[in-house]
Amino acid sequence: MPERVGMEVSLAAAEAVKLCNVDTVSAYPITPQTHIVEHLSEIVADGELDADFVPVESEQTAMSVCMGAAAVGARTFTATAAQGLALMSEMLFIAANMRLPIVMTIVNRALSGPLSIWNDHSDIMAQRDCGWIQIFAENGQEVFDNIICAYRMAEDRRVLFPAIVNIDGFILSHVVEPHEIVDQETVDTFLPPYEPLHTMHPDKPLTMGAFGMPEIYAETKKAQDEALRDSLPVIQEVWDEWAKVTGRQYKRVETYKLDDAEQAFITMGSLGQTAELAVDELRNQGKKVGLIKIRLWRPFPTDDLRQVFSGLKRLLVVDRAYSFGALTGPVASEMEALLYDVDNRPEIFDFIAGIGGRDVPLGSFIEMFDVAERDSGTEHKQNFYTLEVRE
Numbered sequence: 001m002p003e004r005v006g007m008e009v010s011l012a013a014a015e016a017v018k019l020c021n022v023d024t025v026s027a028y029p030i031t032p033q034t035h036i037v038e039h040l041s042e043i044v045a046d047g048e049l050d051a052d053f054v055p056v057e058s059e060q061t062a063m064s065v066c067m068g069a070a071a072v073g074a075r076t077f078t079a080t081a082a083q084g085l086a087l088m089s090e091m092l093f094i095a096a097n098m099r100l101p102i103v104m105t106i107v108n109r110a111l112s113g114p115l116s117i118w119n120d121h122s123d124i125m126a127q128r129d130c131g132w133i134q135i136f137a138e139n140g141q142e143v144f145d146n147i148i149c150a151y152r153m154a155e156d157r158r159v160l161f162p163a164i165v166n167i168d169g170f171i172l173s174h175v176v177e178p179h180e181i182v183d184q185e186t187v188d189t190f191l192p193p194y195e196p197l198h199t200m201h202p203d204k205p206l207t208m209g210a211f212g213m214p215e216i217y218a219e220t221k222k223a224q225d226e227a228l229r230d231s232l233p234v235i236q237e238v239w240d241e242w243a244k245v246t247g248r249q250y251k252r253v254e255t256y257k258l259d260d261a262e263q264a265f266i267t268m269g270s271l272g273q274t275a276e277l278a279v280d281e282l283r284n285q286g287k288k289v290g291l292i293k294i295r296l297w298r299p300f301p302t303d304d305l306r307q308v309f310s311g312l313k314r315l316l317v318v319d320r321a322y323s324f325g326a327l328t329g330p331v332a333s334e335m336e337a338l339l340y341d342v343d344n345r346p347e348i349f350d351f352i353a354g355i356g357g358r359d360v361p362l363g364s365f366i367e368m369f370d371v372a373e374r375d376s377g378t379e380h381k382q383n384f385y386t387l388e389v390r391e
Contacts, residue, residue, distance in 0.1 A: 002180040002181060002183070002246070003181045004179070005179055005181055006176050007140070007176060007177070008035065008173075009143055009172045009173055009175055009176075010036045010039065010173045010174065011035065012140055012143060012177075012179045012181070013105055013144065013165075013167065014036050014037075014039035015039075016144045016147040017147060019182070019184055020075065020103075020151050020187065021049070021050075021075065021193075022051050022075045022077045023052065023069065024054065024074045024075070024077070025052070025053045025054065025076070025077050025078065026056055026061075026062045026066050026076065026078050027040070027054075027056070028055070028058055028059050028062050028080070030082065031109070032081060032107050032109060033079045033080055033105065033107035033173065035173065035174070036079045036107070037078075040053065041053050059080050059087045060090060062078045062080065062088065063088045064091055065078075066102045066104075067091060067095050067098065067102070070095075070101065070102050071098070071199065073199040074194075075151065075194045076103070077102070077103055078104050079105040079107065080106060081109040082110065082117075085106055085126075086123065086126065089126075089127060092130040092132065094209055096132055096162055096224070096228075097131065097209065098208050099161060100160075101151070101159075101160055101161065101162060102154070102162040103150045103154055103162070103164075104132075104162065105164070105165045105166075105167055106124055106164055107167045107168075108123055108168050108269070108320075109123055109169040110122050110123070110355065110356040116357065117357075118356050119169040119354070120321055120354055120356055121166075124164070124166055125330045131161070131224060133159075133235065133296075133298060133299070134297040134298040135163065135164065135297070136166045136296075137165060137166065137167055137269070137270075138272045138273060139177060139270065140177035140178075140179055142250070143167050144179050145248055145250070148190065148242075149242050149250070151163075151191055151194075152190065152238045156231075156238070158231070159234050166268075166297075168269045168270040168271075169357075172270050182246060186245060186246075190241065228299045229299050231299060232296075232299050235299075236252055251304070252296040252301040253293070253296070253305055253308055254292075254293040255291065256279060256291035257280075257289075257291065258292065260288055261311075262288040262312065262314065263290075263314035263316065263369075264290040264292050264308075264312055264315060264316065265278070265290075265368070266317045267293055267318050268293070268294045268297065268318075268331065271354065271360055272291065274360065274361065275293075275318070276291060277362050277365075278369070287369070292315075302338060309339070312346040313346055314346055314348075314376060316349050316351065316368050316369065317329070317331050317332040317335055317349065317351065318331075318353055318354075318360075318368070319331045319350055319351065319352045320355070327384075328350045331350075347376060347377070349371070349375075349376075349381075350385065351371075351384070351387055352384055353386075358388050359388070364388060367387065368385075
């Protein structure tokens with residue numbers, strides 16, 4: 001049986017990276033992700049992990065170091081949040097196009113300004129089209145598991161894309177939770193040593209990320225998009241293999257009490273657990289409501305969502321970020337696009353909640369349900385509703 005221990009989620013993330021036998025860790029501190037790389041620096045300094053730990057002067061440099069290391073065949077890791085991710089933005093697009101299988105945790109935090117160190121999803125939503133695989137974790141165990149799975153996904157030669165594991169800042173990152181820590185032998189069997197397809201070496205020069213003339217640029221981006229979409233079955237394949245090893249099954253889209261539901265909440269990240277409690281409460285009131293959790297954000301799980309939407313009359317989307325000037329939040333906009341040509345499509349209600357660390361308790365989900373029932377099919381329906389915000 002795997003060892004079950006109480007551990008801060010950030011430290012468990014670092015332990016997962018250690019078990020993956022990474023070669024290079026490059027990082028710059030920023031709240032609330034710092035505990036991950038601090039613990040990794042201790043692990044390297046204590047000789048528990050044979051890796052280069054590279055402290056750098058900025059997040060842009062952190063990603064640049066990871067890209068250089070990955071280009072010569074190293075297994076690499078970094079972590080960041082909020083403004084750090086924004087500063088890293090330039091390099092994210094290049095890493096994806098160069099097909100470098102870097103793994104990064106983003107400890108999601110609100111973007112400035114005003115300055116906030118608390119959780120929402122505005123940082124990752126600003127980078128949602130950077131070309132990386134993007135996974136959302138709901139609890140500490142999922143963080144630990146998905147870091148290991150992310151390496152297996154990213155390094156698969158049918159994929160070869162960098163991968164992000166999103167962790168809600170403070171709500172998950174700084175909380176002590178029980179984790180089942182698998183042993184090194186199990187991880188070594190599941191995650192073989194990285195064998196890069198192409199590497200840079202002075203004895204055999206090659207070019208990565210070269211200048212793209214208009215005659216080739218469009219074709220290059222089209223190929224990149226198709227390759228990311230084609231990674232969908234491989235991602236699920238990796239999760240299925242992890243389930244055989246650990247008994248913990250993950251899916252691109254997961255559901256809770258959806259079989260006979262007429263309406264459903266849609267969440268990403270740690271709010272899924274609170275939403276489950278709300279579903280239980282509403283079920284006790286005789287309401288036919290369920291829950292849809294989006295585990296995989298990119299590549300977008302279009303077919304999975306269309307299947308679970310079947311028979312639903314109403315979707316209650318919980319967005320953790322604004323899409324300034326747009327009709328809805330970023331998650332709801334994907335739902336609108338997904339369903340625009342579907343007959344008998346469910347009615348979509350978008351709720352923007354939990355901005356800048358504002359609490360989203362069980363009662364907020366009940367309020368969402370009540371608002372949707374009140375405004376359904378009426379002229380009072382809004383493009384989106386903001387919760388827990390003083391007028």
